[in-house]
Amino acid sequence: MISLLISILYAIVIFIYVLTSFFIIYHLVKYAASSEIKTIMLLLFIVIAVGLLSVNLLVFFSIDWNSLLYKLNL
């Protein structure tokens, strides 16, 4: 039950993260006045944001939450 709750909470966090990232990219594409800065910042943001998200997803799914919660007596 708690592991399901953790999964739902995690899904919400990831959704907020993706949505915020989308709006950051939207602002960079639509309002950046210098094309050089737009390209550099877009590349920087997307590469690192996707990298962090991938690592986080991998770590989340590698954890056995049921066993972990059992050991933590939750």
Place this chain on the structure above:
Amino acid sequence: MLNFNAYHFAEKRDDENVIAVIHRHWFNILQNFFLIFLMILLLVGSHATLPVLFPILTVPEYDGLLLFLESLFAMLIWTMSFLIWIDYYFDVWVITSKRIVNIEQRALFSREVSEVELNKIQDVSAEVLGVIPTFLNYGNVQIQTAAEQEKFLFVKVPAPYALKDIIMNLEKSGEKQAENEKADIEAQAIKSAFEKKNS
């Protein structure tokens, strides 16, 4: 002076040239990034100290949990950094050959654009208040206008006195240009009236 020919903002008109693009002083973004620096310190510090303070975290299962929380925190830091940068970079004053445009970005969902024509400027004043602003040469520039929006404020901009001079020179050259245009029109009217009378 920097070349802003390649600079293009969404509200730019075809018949104007960008003369200067002004962002807030770099010290302002440094102040805003202070929280981010603290968060990075906390992340690095917790990564180094928590396994020493709580040896249970070195057990593979708990180690994964720590790594998961750390990467989640890193995601938060990364997003916040860009939100601060967007607030700084997109908050901009653009001086063109015709007007001054203030584009004010507040977080992600609030963007306000206001402008004043150079010929509507009545008075320009600059102020530098405080020790750090004096040392780093940044401050506020206020423009008194005859337009609907009476005051136009450049907040925490670098070299405010030089900026004031640029705006005043532009305003004067704009006035001179308007006077010349008016004189040309009057001369043309007199000339055509004279020709009409002679014919």
